[in-house]
Amino acid sequence: MLFKNISIIDENFECQNNMFLATKDNIIAYIGKEKPSEDFGREYDGTGKVIIPGLYNSHAHAPMSILRGYAENLPLSEWLNNRIFPFEAKMVGEDIYNGALLSFAEGLKFGTVSSTEMYYWGEYLGRAVEESGIKCNISLSVLCFDNSSLYDLPIYKENETIIPKLHKSSNGRLKVDLSLHAEYTSTPKVVSEMAQYAKQKALNMHIHLSETKAEVEGCKQRHNGQTPAEYFNSLGIFDVPTTAAHCVWLQKNDFDILKEKGVTAVNCPISNLKLASGFCNVKKLLDNGVNIALGTDSAASNNNLNLFEELKLFATLYKATNYDATAITPQQALRCATLNGAISQGRENCGKIKVGNCADIVVINTDSPNMQPIHNMLNNIVYSLSSDDILLTMVDGEVLYENGEYTKLDIEKIIFNANESTKKILKQL
Numbered sequence: 414m415l416f417k418n419i420s421i422i423d424e425n426f427e428c429q430n431n432m433f434l435a436t437k438d439n440i441i442a443y444i445g446k447e448k449p450s451e452d453f454g455r456e457y458d459g460t461g462k463v464i465i466p467g468l469y470n471s472h473a474h475a476p477m478s479i480l481r482g483y484a485e486n487l488p489l490s491e492w493l494n495n496r497i498f499p500f501e502a503k504m505v506g507e508d509i510y511n512g513a514l515l516s517f518a519e520g521l522k523f524g525t526v527s528s529t530e531m532y533y534w535g536e537y538l539g540r541a542v543e544e545s546g547i548k549c550n551i552s553l554s555v556l557c558f559d560n561s562s563l564y565d566l567p568i569y570k571e572n573e574t575i576i577p578k579l580h581k582s583s584n585g586r587l588k589v590d591l592s593l594h595a596e597y598t599s600t601p602k603v604v605s606e607m608a609q610y611a612k613q614k615a616l617n618m619h620i621h622l623s624e625t626k627a628e629v630e631g632c633k634q635r636h637n638g639q640t641p642a643e644y645f646n647s648l649g650i651f652d653v654p655t656t657a658a659h660c661v662w663l664q665k666n667d668f669d670i671l672k673e674k675g676v677t678a679v680n681c682p683i684s685n686l687k688l689a690s691g692f693c694n695v696k697k698l699l700d701n702g703v704n705i706a707l708g709t710d711s712a713a714s715n716n717n718l719n720l721f722e723e724l725k726l727f728a729t730l731y732k733a734t735n736y737d738a739t740a741i742t743p744q745q746a747l748r749c750a751t752l753n754g755a756i757s758q759g760r761e762n763c764g765k766i767k768v769g770n771c772a773d774i775v776v777i778n779t780d781s782p783n784m785q786p787i788h789n790m791l792n793n794i795v796y797s798l799s800s801d802d803i804l805l806t807m808v809d810g811e812v813l814y815e816n817g818e819y820t821k822l823d824i825e826k827i828i829f830n831a832n833e834s835t836k837k838i839l840k841q842l
């Protein structure tokens with residue numbers, strides 16, 4: 414496919430105007446000022462449009478879209494224990510699949526090409542990834558409150574089944590990570606065993622880290638004054654590439670640990686605001702050179718999967734919390750929403766617009782009133798964009814969403830099935 418006369422956010426996250434970009438198979442095959450002589454098939458008029466790298470939702474729980482709007486205006490512990498956990502206990506494989514597909518479809522509409530998922534029922538999650546055409550790192554979240562060994566837990570057995578089957582499947586679009594839900598939902602024994610298992614399998618790790626003040630205080634009491642980051646580090650979890658969601662209540666030494674161990678801190682500003690968890694010290698993470706990515710968390714705590722909302726909030730909220738209007742630039746913010754997510758997922762050749770990289774791209778309309786005039790394209794993308802401006806989402810060279818239509822997914826059926834799952838579960842509660 415050849416995009417003509419289009420603006421591009423290039424590999425340095427700078428805007429180039431009046432460009433040609435061609436995709437061939439799953440990669441970006443050409444970028445230049447001149448029209449290429451080779452025939453790349455379909456030609457797309459890019460006048461008044463800009464290509465940006467596809468967005469990475471670096472912390473999500475896709476099946477939870479069927480809980481959207483179900484539990485609102487509650488403190489985190491009440492929200493989780495009285496509403497979310499009882500509903501989730503009734504979910505079975507088909508519900509996971511239905512909810513995940515709804516989320517993946519929603520993500521495509523908002524320019525998301527890949528997500529980092531933590532949930533259960535890996536086979537059903539995998540099926541939704543395969544059918545949706547997106548990229549995804551899935552992981553099954555281990556919870557353990559007794560003296561069990563990791564190797565006795567049903568999730569260990571499920572991992573043993575899905576890793577050989579799903580890891581690097583769907584032409585590499587689907588990867589399997591390992592996951593511990595959090596410090597407060599696991600035991601030191603299981604955490605140590607998980608660290609060993611992850612090293613042995615050479616898989617990435619996905620955890621929740623220091624989301625609330627209560628979590629950090631509780632961890633210190635349980636583990637000789639250690640913060641969750643110190644605790645996980647001491648047990649070897651960060652010896653594999655780790656994606657740590659939230660990182661709201663990090664303390665002094667934690668920033669150094671994340672930097673030293675190459676942990677990605679995933680900022681989920683809307684979820685943190687809605688559940689009143691607090692404000693991540695993003696400026697200090699940036700100053701310490703920690704890889705920061707952005708996530709929506711689930712539709713139950715957001716309540717949509719529009720990563721552009723996170724992007725705008727990321728680039729504005731932490732200016733205010735630092736009383737510093739220069740704390741984050743739009744360029745840094747867009748990098749966090751794209752390239753840094755690809756890095757956290759261990760996907761080389763992804764996350765930026767570069768020849769030879771995967772053709773994971775989003776086309777944005779810049780002719781809409783809210784996008785004019787253009788003094789600086791990056792400012793408009795981060796601060797001015799409306800989701801109506803997202804025209805096209807392509808993953809691995811395949812257009813999956815264009816002008817409000819899905820090319821692979823039957824969206825009416827997906828919405829119907831997700832609603833059926835919700836209704837069925839509500840009847841059982």
Ligand SMILES: [Zn+2]
Nearest residue numbers: 621658710711
């Ligand atoms: Zn989460």
